[in-house]
Amino acid sequence: MSVALLGSGLIDVYFWYQEQKRALGAVQQEKALAAAAKIEQFIKEIERQVAWAAEAQIGAPPTLEQRRFDYLRLLRQAPAVTEVSLLNAAGRLELKVSRLAMDLVASAADFSHDPSFLKAKTVRTYFGPVYFRKESEPYMTMALAAKNVAASVTVAEVNLKFIWDVVSRIKVGKAGHAYVVDAGGYLVAHPDINLVLQKTDLSSLAHIQSARAAQPRPDERKDDVTIARDLGGGRILTASAAIRPPGWIVFVDMPVDEAFAPIYTAIYRTVVLALLGIALSVLVSLALARKMVAPIRAIRAGAARIGAGALEQRIEVRTGDELEALANEFNRMAAQLRESYDNLEHKVETRTRELSETLEQQTGIAEILRIISSSPTDIQPVLDGVVKSAARLCNAERAYILLVEGDVLRVVASAGLPRTVETPPIIRTSVAGRAILDGQVIQVEDLQGALDEFPDATIGDRFPEVRTRTQLSIPLLHDGPAIGVIQVCRLEVRPFSERQIALLKTFADQAVIAIENVRLFQERREKSYQLEIANRHKSAFLANMSHELRTPLNAIIGFSEILRDPALRVTEEEREQFLADIFNGGKHLLKLINEVLDLARIEAGRMELQIDSANITDVLDAAQATMRPLAAKKGIDLRVDRDGSIPPFAMDEGRVKQVVLNLLGNAIKFTPEAGHVWVRADVADGMARVEVGDTGPGIPPEDEERIFLEFQQVKSDGFAGKPEGTGLGLALAKKFVEMHGGNLWVVREVGKGSRFFFTLPMSRSG
Amino acid sequence: MAGAKILLVEDNVVNRRLAEFLLRSHGYQVREVVSAQEAFDVLNVERFDLILMDVQLPGLDGLEATKRLKANPATCHIPVVAVTSYAMKGDREGALAAGCCGYITKPIDKSRFVQEVAMHLPARAGSPGNGRA
Numbered sequence: 001m002s003v004a005l006l007g008s009g010l011i012d013v014y015f016w017y018q019e020q021k022r023a024l025g026a027v028q029q030e031k032a033l034a035a036a037a038k039i040e041q042f043i044k045e046i047e048r049q050v051a052w053a054a055e056a057q058i059g060a061p062p063t064l065e066q067r068r069f070d071y072l073r074l075l076r077q078a079p080a081v082t083e084v085s086l087l088n089a090a091g092r093l094e095l096k097v098s099r100l101a102m103d104l105v106a107s108a109a110d111f112s113h114d115p116s117f118l119k120a121k122t123v124r125t126y127f128g129p130v131y132f133r134k135e136s137e138p139y140m141t142m143a144l145a146a147k148n149v150a151a152s153v154t155v156a157e158v159n160l161k162f163i164w165d166v167v168s169r170i171k172v173g174k175a176g177h178a179y180v181v182d183a184g185g186y187l188v189a190h191p192d193i194n195l196v197l198q199k200t201d202l203s204s205l206a207h208i209q210s211a212r213a214a215q216p217r218p219d220e221r222k223d224d225v226t227i228a229r230d231l232g233g234g235r236i237l238t239a240s241a242a243i244r245p246p247g248w249i250v251f252v253d254m255p256v257d258e259a260f261a262p263i264y265t266a267i268y269r270t271v272v273l274a275l276l277g278i279a280l281s282v283l284v285s286l287a288l289a290r291k292m293v294a295p296i297r298a299i300r301a302g303a304a305r306i307g308a309g310a311l312e313q314r315i316e317v318r319t320g321d322e323l324e325a326l327a328n329e330f331n332r333m334a335a336q337l338r339e340s341y342d343n344l345e346h347k348v349e350t351r352t353r354e355l356s357e358t359l360e361q362q363t364g365i366a367e368i369l370r371i372i373s374s375s376p377t378d379i380q381p382v383l384d385g386v387v388k389s390a391a392r393l394c395n396a397e398r399a400y401i402l403l404v405e406g407d408v409l410r411v412v413a414s415a416g417l418p419r420t421v422e423t424p425p426i427i428r429t430s431v432a433g434r435a436i437l438d439g440q441v442i443q444v445e446d447l448q449g450a451l452d453e454f455p456d457a458t459i460g461d462r463f464p465e466v467r468t469r470t471q472l473s474i475p476l477l478h479d480g481p482a483i484g485v486i487q488v489c490r491l492e493v494r495p496f497s498e499r500q501i502a503l504l505k506t507f508a509d510q511a512v513i514a515i516e517n518v519r520l521f522q523e524r525r526e527k528s529y530q531l532e533i534a535n536r537h538k539s540a541f542l543a544n545m546s547h548e549l550r551t552p553l554n555a556i557i558g559f560s561e562i563l564r565d566p567a568l569r570v571t572e573e574e575r576e577q578f579l580a581d582i583f584n585g586g587k588h589l590l591k592l593i594n595e596v597l598d599l600a601r602i603e604a605g606r607m608e609l610q611i612d613s614a615n616i617t618d619v620l621d622a623a624q625a626t627m628r629p630l631a632a633k634k635g636i637d638l639r640v641d642r643d644g645s646i647p648p649f650a651m652d653e654g655r656v657k658q659v660v661l662n663l664l665g666n667a668i669k670f671t672p673e674a675g676h677v678w679v680r681a682d683v684a685d686g687m688a689r690v691e692v693g694d695t696g697p698g699i700p701p702e703d704e705e706r707i708f709l710e711f712q713q714v715k716s717d718g719f720a721g722k723p724e725g726t727g728l729g730l731a732l733a734k735k736f737v738e739m740h741g742g743n744l745w746v747v748r749e750v751g752k753g754s755r756f757f758f759t760l761p762m763s764r765s766g
Numbered sequence: 767m768a769g770a771k772i773l774l775v776e777d778n779v780v781n782r783r784l785a786e787f788l789l790r791s792h793g794y795q796v797r798e799v800v801s802a803q804e805a806f807d808v809l810n811v812e813r814f815d816l817i818l819m820d821v822q823l824p825g826l827d828g829l830e831a832t833k834r835l836k837a838n839p840a841t842c843h844i845p846v847v848a849v850t851s852y853a854m855k856g857d858r859e860g861a862l863a864a865g866c867c868g869y870i871t872k873p874i875d876k877s878r879f880v881q882e883v884a885m886h887l888p889a890r891a892g893s894p895g896n897g898r899a
Contacts, residue, residue, distance in 0.1 A: 543852055546852060547822065547851045550871075550872045550873055551778065551780075551781070551851055553873040554780075554784065554851065554872040554873035555780045555784065556873070558784040558873060558876070562784075562788070562876065565876070568791050569791070570787075577783065578783075585780070
């Protein structure tokens with residue numbers, strides 16, 4: 001602004017300066033012109049008067065006297081002319097009239113070579129150079145050639161004091177002055193006469209030269225004002241005007257300093273004013289700055305602090321204007337930022353906590369999965385892992401898994417104290433029981449406040465000081481009724497979150513999967529084991545069948561072949577024996593086939609018992625009757641201990657008799673000659689119990705289990721005449737007993753023979 | 767030499783009677799025993815040209831008994847022919863592996879039984895005469 005102010009002031013000053021210069025120039029020019037006109041008029045007047053005196057009067061050529069008279073008149077009329085001379089055609093002085101000296105007539109002085117004579121002859125009027133008389137009076141010689149008087153020249157000495165007066169009178173300011181320069185550049189008139197007397201040559205000055213150069217066109221009016229240097233080297237403002245007849249030039253000079261003094265004053269004033277203005281504006285600026293910048297700084301610093309995160313910072317600006325409003329806006333923005341940050345931090349914190357919770361839960365789930373896959377056959381590590389993770393991830397003091405076992409629940413895994421082996425009943429008045437019965441997740445926020453609904457103490461609550469307050473039970477569901485429950489307990493009232501419930505549901509699913517896996521695994525293993533046993537059994541059965549069929553066939557085919565071969569000599573005794581062997585072989589085969597068919601029927605589930613009420617004692621008597629001849633052959637005492645008090649009951653009499661026969665047959669077979677075999681029946685625990693005992697060697701311990709399997713018979717010493725056992729009898733007997741709902745077993749007494757027992761239920765239950 | 771001497775090891779009396787008759791009818795001398803242990807006892811005191819060994823013996827079975835005979839320098843040279851009613855796959859290989867040189871399955875075929883015995887008798891034992899024919 002200051003620059004603009006200054007600039008405008010300078011421009012103003014410049015134009016004003018130009019105008020002032022032009023105006024000053026015009027004034028000087030006017031003065032110069034006026035001076036020039038005065039001098040010119042003065043010169044012309046003198047020239048006219050001299051010309052009058054020079055011209056002959058009308059009529060005849062003037063006489064000298066005439067001339068003298070004329071010249072005296074000229075001296076009278078023109079005070080500036082001091083001396084008038086007449087030169088004749090030859091340049092000889094004929095007459096001289098002077099105010100100062102005696103008139104001269106015909107002095108015969110020769111002026112023929114004088115410049116005034118010669119020039120006048122050519123230019124008619126000649127102005128000579130300025131010269132001084134008495135060292136102080138400026139004079140000029142003026143010569144005029146007469147028109148009508150042949151070849152005469154009038155020479156007048158003109159006192160130029162008048163011009164000096166004119167010039168001196170011209171006042172230009174204080175130090176300004178006018179002066180006249182002749183055509184040669186010499187000073188003609190100047191207020192300082194000394195300069196004129198010294199014949200100062202000014203032709204070297206620039207403005208003189210330029211004025212002289214312009215002279216050839218005399219009428220041209222020059223408006224130019226130029227600035228030049230005077231003799232002393234000072235700067236001057238100068239104007240000039242030409243004086244035509246003598247070819248002189250009037251100069252009006254004024255020192256620039258003086259000429260432009262008002263301008264400089266004005267400039268000085270302007271500058272001072274401008275500086276004052278600038279100073280004032282600076283002061284005002286500073287004041288404004290103090291008022292504006294400080295609060296802006298405060299706002300800036302505050303904004304920077306806020307930007308750097310110091311959101312509690314408040315900007316203190318109390319200017320009561322827009323700045324305060326701006327600061328308040330900043331403060332509000334910071335407050336909002338603070339709030340947003342707090343919000344964000346809170347959100348981030350929440351999300352982080354949720355994420356870490358989720359991660360923990362995922363880790364827990366993955367851990368359970370790892371245990372499941374690393375423990376395909378054992379459920380316990382999985383259940384232990386589940387309760388441990390459940391207690392930890394749900395912040396529960398206790399966690400249990402209970403599985404349904406019949407009518408009760410059994411704790412199979414627990415985390416937290418107390419460890420318990422309780423088997424609570426499955427009832428609707430316990431949380432776990434209801435969760436299982438309803439197949440629903442049940443959470444009780446405060447058990448103490450829900451004693452009406454769940455009066456049954458939950459497990460692990462034997463000690464009042466550590467009673468469960470909040471309990472959550474998640475049923476283990478798998479195709480149908482729940483198979484168990486996961487239970488987490490807190491000793492304070494603090495409900496489990498949805499997230500924790502979801503996690504526990506996942507754990508429940510995993511536990512179910514694991515349990516199911518293990519069950520399937522064991523089932524499969526059991527099945528494949530059974531299949532393997534069955535396969536092995538089948539192979540053994542086929543091998544045994546082959547063996548058992550081939551033995552009687554060996555006798556039948558072998559002896560038949562022998563008997564049919566006429567080339568072989570067979571005694572009568574041998575023939576009888578061979579035929580008996582063939583017959584026994586056939587019978588054995590038949591028995592074998594029947595027993596195999598019975599077994600096949602039983603195994604196919606197509607064997608049906610012919611149930612009827614019968615007296616067990618009668619059955620024993622019939623069997624004894626059948627076996628008596630065989631026993632008698634070995635001298636064995638076969639006895640039945642009767643108990644008539646046993647009432648008749650429902651049985652398949654034929655099959656029961658077959659069982660008794662088999663046991664008796666074995667007993668007789670393994671009992672040495674003259675031994676004892678007995679059979680007796682009694683009642684125990686609602687069952688009829690039949691015992692077949694002998695005094696034989698007993699069953700070797702290693703054979704105890706084997707004897708009940710098909711084709712597994714203990715070799716007898718094989719006495720002649722008795723059909724070999726098929727090896728199926730005891731197995732079949734056991735199956736018949738079991739079909740009745742009874743059992744068959746052997747009691748071994750070392751060295752005391754064998755005692756076989758079987759039981760039959762006396763009341764058929766379906 | 768009045769016919770080769772054969773040791774018949776067989777627990778079943780009917781089977782023993784059949785084999786004894788057939789061998790005797792073809793001129794062989796037959797010594798009957800009912801168990802492996804009895805066979806070892808007899809072999810300690812008597813010399814036999816061939817042993818007919820039932821595989822299904824009570825106690826030590828026929829194949830195990832054969833292995834022991836083959837492991838014993840005193841009896842290892844006596845050919846052993848196995849007689850079995852287990853005509854299942856692998857039984858024959860089992861018998862040969864145990865050291866038997868022949869294998870007869872029950873029910874026995876009269877001609878084949880006799881041929882098998884004759885085939886495995888050492889040459890010096892001579893051809894059996896048809897003593898009773």
